[in-house]
Every structure is written in structure tokens, then in C-alpha cells.
Amino acid sequence: MENKKTLILGATPNPTRYAYLAAERLTNRNHDIVPVGIKKGELFGQEIEQQLENKSLPIHTDIDTITLYVGVRNQPEWYNYILQTKPKRIIFNPGTENPELMKKARAEGIEVEVACTLVMLNTGQY
Incomplete structure (x- = not known):
């Protein structure tokens, strides 16, 4: 199975x-x-990267998939970050579906999937 480096946007230690x-x-x-x-914290050995007032997030250029766990009303502040990351695809999990961001992503050649990451993993579709 191929390693698909995945950026989890909306990561939480909860x-x-x-x-x-x-x-x-x-x-x-x-x-x-x-x-x-x-949220501050760590997930499985990885520190959660946070947007800080005086420091922007590092742009990762080797991301296969961004899986979204940020609600639609909080997504606009992440648009530039998401698009600059240039993932191969974005998974819009239930409750994150956003036609505006989907259109922007497609215009950049990014594949868009409205799906549940957990279901995709469990069914071998990831």
C-alpha cells in the first residue's frame, strides 16, 4: 500500500x-x-502545527491528501494555505462540504472528494 502523506486540517488531541x-x-x-x-497538542508523535499571530504555518509541498475537519464558516481563513500546499486531493468530510473551496481547488487542478476519510480507510478506498 502506497503511503499517502495526509494533512489533517482541524487536527485535535481530543x-x-x-x-x-x-x-x-x-x-x-x-x-x-x-x-x-x-488546538495545541500532539497526535501520534506529531506536534499539531498551529497558526500563530506572528508566524505563518510552514507550507508542505509533499502532501498527497488534505482531509478537512474544519466547518465551512471557518474555512475561508484557510483557503490560501490549502491552495498553496497543492495537495493531489482534498477530502471534504461530512459537514465540511464547501462549493466555493471545491471550485477554487478544481481550478488549481486539485481532485475533490466529498467523502468520509474513516469510511474510505475502512473500505480500502483511501
């Missing part, structure tokens, strides 16, 4: 959240993860 479960399952299936979000 084990009851879907973003945490996705990080756990991706790690268990030997996919490298880059957790990014507003």
Missing part, C-alpha cells in the same frame, strides 16, 4: 473527535500525517 480517529487510523495504516489546527 480522542472523541473524528479528526483524532482519522489521525489514528491513518497512522495505523502507515500513512504519514501532518496535523494542523488551532
Whole structure:
């Protein structure tokens, strides 16, 4: 199975959240993860990268997939970061579907999937 380096946008150290479960399952299936979000903490050996007032986030240029766990109303502040990362695809998990961001991503040649990362992993579609 190919390692698909995955940026988890909306990462959290809270084990009851879907973003945490996705990080756990991706790690268990030997996919490298880059957790990014507003919560401080660590996920499976990776520090959660946070946007700080005086410092912008590093742009990762080797990302296969961004899996979104940020609600639509909080996504616009992440548009530039997402598009500059230039992932091969973005997975819009349930509740994150955003036609505006999907259109911007497609215009940049980024594949868009409206799906659940957890289901994709469990069914071998990841």
C-alpha cells in the first residue's frame, strides 16, 4: 500500500473527535500525517502545527491528501494555505462540504472528494 502523506486540517488531541480517529487510523495504516489546527497538542508523535499571530504555518509541498475537519464558516481563513500546499486531493468530510473551496481547488487542478476519510480507510478506498 502506497503511503499517502495526509494533512489533517482541524487536527485535535481530543480522542472523541473524528479528526483524532482519522489521525489514528491513518497512522495505523502507515500513512504519514501532518496535523494542523488551532488546538495545541500532539497526535501520534506529531506536534499539531498551529497558526500563530506572528508566524505563518510552514507550507508542505509533499502532501498527497488534505482531509478537512474544519466547518465551512471557518474555512475561508484557510483557503490560501490549502491552495498553496497543492495537495493531489482534498477530502471534504461530512459537514465540511464547501462549493466555493471545491471550485477554487478544481481550478488549481486539485481532485475533490466529498467523502468520509474513516469510511474510505475502512473500505480500502483511501
